[in-house]
Amino acid sequence: MRREHLTRHIGFRVDERTYGVMRDLADATNTPLNDWCRARLVDSLKGPAATPAELVVLSETHATQEIVVKLLYSWYQKMLSPQSMQHIINEANKQKVQQAEQLLEAAYNRMLRHARRTQGVNQIPVE
DSSP states (O other), X not given: OOGGGOOOOOOOOOOHHHHHHHXXXXXXXXXXXXXXXXXXXXXXXXXXXXXXXXXXXXXXXXXXXXXXXXXXXXXXXTOOOHXXXXXXXXXXXXXXXXXXXXXXXXXXXXXXXXXXXXXXXXOOOOO
């Protein structure tokens, strides 16, 4: 980070436990604690990131929108057979499943990385 543009100072106190967790997270990314804290604070100004569940809902909504648009267009063109309609639905569902799998895998990997950093866990038990 280019420090020449950083002209303001913000300071705050935390308890020992919080400090230890913050230090461990910063160390895990090989980042000085001060830079790690600054990055987390600046990231929080961007607003919350979507959760995996929210992304799955968005994916479902998008797939539904795709189906509706394609069905309306085909209906308008008067070329919609039952086979065409089923093909449209199957394609949207295939994309939805692929997106959901990718999102769930990303969420699992994020949980695993967090567990490794904070607890030294190599695998999250699945029940």
